[in-house]
Amino acid sequence: MKIIKRLSERNYLYLAITWAVLITIASLVSLNGIPKGYVSGNDKVVHFIFYAVFVILLSLAKSKSCFKRKHDLLIILFVILYGIVIEILQGVLTKNREADIYDAIANSLGAIVGFICLYCVKNKIFNKFF
Numbered sequence: 001m002k003i004i005k006r007l008s009e010r011n012y013l014y015l016a017i018t019w020a021v022l023i024t025i026a027s028l029v030s031l032n033g034i035p036k037g038y039v040s041g042n043d044k045v046v047h048f049i050f051y052a053v054f055v056i057l058l059s060l061a062k063s064k065s066c067f068k069r070k071h072d073l074l075i076i077l078f079v080i081l082y083g084i085v086i087e088i089l090q091g092v093l094t095k096n097r098e099a100d101i102y103d104a105i106a107n108s109l110g111a112i113v114g115f116i117c118l119y120c121v122k123n124k125i126f127n128k129f130f
Contacts, residue, residue: 016057047106052114083107
């Protein structure tokens, strides 16, 4: 059973790394071909969901022995800082994208809410079975 748990933690880590790469690509690639009306209305929701999923994947990748509050806070802080850095890079590295404080706020809220959701689910569902 420990081997299966280790494999699943490793898989979540690979998924989290892949997700971070996808966020980076989606954030720094020009969106000239996408209609503005489609992206602008749902932009903040997409940011929120991307970063909520990122925190969930990183939290699931963490081994049970590391289940401490300070590690949880480090994950949340890392994802929030990652979102801020991506927003800054959008303003610096791209010509067609702009850094937006509201995107950074949506990223941060997504990270926090994603962790809260995972924490609630883990405590209510997973503890009953494991």
